[in-house]
Structures are given as structure tokens and as C-alpha cells.
Amino acid sequence: MGSLTSYLPIFVLFILGFLFAALSIVASKLLAPKRPTTAKEAPYECGIVPTYELPQRFPVRFYLVAMIFVIFDIEVIFLFPWAVVYNSLGTFGLVEIIVFSLAVFFSFIYLIANGALDWGPIKVQRPASESAPRTTSSTVRRVSSNNEAA
Amino acid sequence: MLATTIILPTINYTAILPELIMLGGMLVLLGLVAVIPRDFSTKTYAGLTQVIGTASLVSSLVLWHDVAAHGAFQAVAQAVDVDGFSVFFLVLVSAILIVAPAFAADYLHDEGIEGAEYFILALIAGAGAMLMGAANDLILVFLALEILSIPLYVIAGLNARRATSGEASMKYFLLGAFSSAIFVYGIALTYGATGSTNLADIAAFLSRNVIATPGTLYAGAALLLVGFAFKIAAVPFHMWSPDVYEGSPDGVVGFMAAIAKVGGFAAFLRVFVSALPTLSSIWEPVVWVLCALSLIAGAVIALSQRNIKRMLAYSSINHAGFILMGLIALSSRGVASSLYYLFAYSFIVLASFGIVTVVAKANSGSAEIDAFRGLGRRSPVLAVFFAIFLLAQAGAPFTTGFLAKFYVVSAAVAAHSYAIAVIAMLSAAVAVFFYLRVVLVMFSGSETEDAVGTPEQHPIVLSRWVWSGIMACAAATVIFGIYPLPLINFARAATLLFR
């Protein structure tokens, strides 16, 4: 234990990986033909010339799902040790883990109820103007309120 | 299969019942919000939070009775202490959670922040603050610190419609997480130096052994000190607090200020008095400097503030300096005076920010000192109450504020820390100026200023919620100011059972 030789394969692999990546980049730089034009360097937009800078943003929804994933992912850290020694913990362990799971489950229900996991087109949380007839002004208002909610 | 048998800890659930009530109540609210199709009004949730707070207050008092009858004990594999000290904080935090919703209910409703989220977060923070006082293990202290802090970051950013709220939340989060990281590294170093994270074990180890190379231990203790100093906003680790207080939603700042100070000091006092008393010759001078700087800077910078929330933030820093004096005294009398100060401070600050909230709302959201001009004419009763709370902070007689200052200063004098006592009295004298300035603005100068386009001077209408909160805080401030014996005995008993 504690000897550096056991890390040797990992080290070799690390070097190899680094070399491969470096070689690929250098080779592509040297060998590939380069004839840049403005049309080539423009952002790809189905052949239409872009009229404005793209807003480089992901929908908030992606962040939301990622955050929820991180939390529920890390909860498992407490379940693994419990599962390993499940037999020797007996009823005590079972009860404790049920209490823990319940706490997690409640927050899960809260998330579902708040629509955090709804995928698909964004729904307006409050019924914005269901009864009102759709005129230009009401549509504009709904779009702007939509942006606030999203 | 593993051949080793695991020794199951016996968990005495009654020992942590107040915390369990808080968290259980929080889960009930969470489930309620999820299941009911249309949210109740914030007032319903505020009422439910008060019920939960009352339940936890009752169970804390039962626990107090247990401790008084049978002495202190430890529970949950020696990680939780149940002694007078922890019970004091259980009672104080429960009381804060009964009072705080009264100030938040109307504000949240008016600002369009419906739903139970604030109350859920407040209950989590409350459970964290309770655990801060009860924790007997550095890892549990860290967990409790985070249980307390993380909801507070969110509460600071609760008002999603105001840019300042998000900014306050961001600043609070960045500096809070920074201090937590420093704190946990301090725990790791202390663990390495002493071989345990249990406070009692650390104290026993340090009293038995002389450490040949104490560098690791000193570094660990220093990082712990920095982590706590951030949480209680002692100068020079105070930068976040004025910004956070100013930017956070008005109706919840009082709660944030009270619960963060209470929780921070609970763990600060316990860790340094019960785990590291043998190092006191090392950390006492450092705490002395923090204390002196907080006393001076808090009072002096508050003088120049125009926004009353910032002024109260700096005055809170000043109060943190006073509370630290109890730690410098290194005596159970000193710690008892700190506890008394924390109790007094919590209710005064809750009510002060509560009144600022309603006045700011009546002046279209402005919390500048000018918004209070002529309040004595406009709503005399409200102005008188605000004057009481300001004078209590300044240390006027017949309030808890006076006795709190008196107790910490006399504890410092009894411990022969004359220099800090003098600094404290000078800073109290400076502090009187900025409190009195607000009082004078309230009771004068309205007719001279009327010419320059003032808002209409109809009286400010307060709901029963805010009134009940103000009355409760005023009662706590005045009754314990005139007849402090029960409270000071409670605080003394809290530290007698304090190892």
C-alpha cells in the first residue's frame, strides 16, 4: 500500500490519452484545408443570414431539472451505506431510512405539484386570461406575463 | 456478509423533540402546499407556523423541566447535548418562530409572495438554529449551520420581483458559502489535531495532552473562529450584513437578523467555551480584537447611514460586539450575560424591522430615515412603540436593552477586562446619537418639511397581525427590563449546566 507503482497504469493511460488528443488536434490543424469565408463562419441558421446575435441561453427548465437531479442523486449517498449493512441494522435501520425517504418523498411531491417536472410547452401557472377574448393586446400581455413566469 | 456487528445507537427521541416538531411541521406544510389545489392565504400558513412554534415551545419547556430535575444528559450517540444551554436556545428559537410570522404574514401577502414557502424555510432555519445550540459534535455544528444558512439565502431572495432581493441573496450566498468552506476546513484540521469531532472528547484530549506541534490545532481553531465571525457579522467579517439587510424583503429581515445571530452565537459560545477552553489564552485576544472592532465600527458607521435598514444592520454589528464581551469574560457569568443579551436583541430587532416594514410600505417602499419624518404626528402610537425599541437598543433604563448592556459590561469588569468595558461604554454613548436622531426625526419637523411635497399624512393602519407581534416584543422588552429575575435566572442556570 502507498506505493507509487500501483498508480503506474493510470499514469501511462493519462499520458496516452493526452498524446492522442494533442496529436489529433495538431494533425487536423496541419492537414485540413482552410478557406474561410464569412458565410462559413456565420452561425448556422438553416441558410438564413442571421440578423442579430443569438441569445446564448438555455431555457431555465434545463437548469431546473439539473438541480433537481443533483439533489436526488446525492441523497443516494445515504442509502448505499445503509444497504450494505442492511442485515445487521435490522428494524432500527429500516425505520430510520423510511423516515429519511419520507422527507425526500415529501419534497418530491412538492416538486411535482409545482410543475417543476412538467416537460413540453411552458404552461402559464395562473390562468392568465381564460375568459377574456383574445385580442392583440391580451395576447401581448399574455406573452409578456409568460416571460415573467418562465 | 460482514462479520462485524454494528453497535446500534440508542436514540432518545424526546431529547430532540423540539427540532423534530419543527421539521415535522415543515414537512406537513410542504405536503399541504403540494396536495391542496389552491393555496391558502399567507395568513393561514403564518397561523400554522405559530402553532408549530408553540408546540415546540411547550416541548422545550418540558425538556427544561427534565434537565432541571435530572441534570444534563447527552443523546443521539453523544452528538446532542441536552443541558440548560441548549434548552435556553430551544425556548428562544421557538419564541422567535411564534413572533416572526406575525410580521411576515401581511407583508408577503401585499408583495404578492403567496404560498407557504417562506414559512417552510423559516421552520427549517429554526430547526438549524436549535441544533446549533444543542450540537455536541463539530460535524453536527456544521450541518446545523448549513440547515440554518441555506434557507436564509433563499429567504433573502424571496422577493423575485425586486432586483435588490436577488442581489442580496447572491451576496449572502457567496459569502456564507465561503465562510462555511472555511469553517469545515477548520473542523478538518481540528479533527486531525485532536482525533475527534466530539466537543467533549476534544476538550478531554486537550486537557490530557500537551501537543508538541500545535500548528494544525491553532490553524483549525482560527478557521473555526473566522467561520463563526462571518455568521455573526463581527468586524472585519461584516461586509455582507448591511447589503443583505437592505436588499432582503422588509418583512423577513427581522427574522433573518435574529435567527442568524442566535444560531451563530449558540454554536460559537458552545464550541469555544466547551471544546477549546484550554486554548483560551490563544483565542481570547483575537476575540477581543473582533469585539473591539465591532463595537467601534458598528457604532461609528451607523452614524452616517441614511437608510434605516442599513443603520439597523450596523447597530446589529455593534450588538454583536456587546455579545462577544460575554465570551471575553471567560466566566459562566459572562456567558449568562451573553444569553440575556441575545434574548433581548432578538425581540427588539424583530419588532424594529417589523415597524420599518409597515412604515416603508406606507412611504412607497422607502426605508430612508426621512420616511419617518413626522411619524409622531401621523401615527403617534406606532411612533411611541418604535421609540421604545430604538431606546431599548440604545440602552435606556427599564428595558431589556439596558440590563443586557449592563450585564455584559459588569461581567467584563468582573473579569478585569477594563479596556473593553471602556470601549463598550464609549460605543454605547456614540450609538445613542443615531438612535436618538431617528426618534427626533419622528417627533419633530413635520410642518417645516410639509412644504416640500410630502406624501399624504393619513395615519398608518396596522393589521392585527403586526399589532400582536409588536405587543409581544414590547412586552418581552419592557417586562423583562423591569423584572428581569426569571430571565436572568434562566440564563444563569443555562450556563451552570454548561460543561
Place this chain on the structure above:
Amino acid sequence: MTIDPSWYLTLAAVLFTIGAVGMLVRRNILVMFMCIELMLNAANLTFVTFSRSLNDVGGQISVFFVLVVAAAEVVVGLAIIVAIYRRRIGATADDQHLLKG
């Protein structure tokens, strides 16, 4: 060649210092997040090293809790950032100047 615990401790101290300095000099909020993570993981490395050299399992258990707290902190921090992004573009701490200080 054996590796002394002090190597790990030194590595942890260096990581912690990098994180702390980065926290103070960098202005991008996401980078500041990463610095906090670096500091927490330096503490974790210290815990594990001491746990090994003291032959005490307590340090390893502490790492579990620190990890979970770090995850919770990141989630709350990201949520705060997202809430701010929705109001305005740009994620540097210097843009946050409505409140003095």
C-alpha cells in the same frame, strides 16, 4: 516510494488556498462557485487523510455530510443565479452593484 500523509495534507492546503484566493480575485459567479467547491473538497481530502492516519472512521463519515451539504449549496446557488439571470444578462459579481458595499 511511500506517500506520507503530509503530502495529502499539503495538497489539500494548496487546493484550499487556490479556492480561497480564487474566491477573492475572480468575479465570475460560476467560477466563484467552483472555488467554493474546491475549498470544500480540500476539507474532504483533509478529513480522509486524518481518518486514515488516526485509524478512525469518523473522518470518512464526515465526508459524506460535507458532500451532501456541498450539493445542497450548489443547487441553491444555481437557483439564485438563474433567478438573477432571468432579470438581467451577465453573471459577474461586479454587475451586482445596486447595494453599496
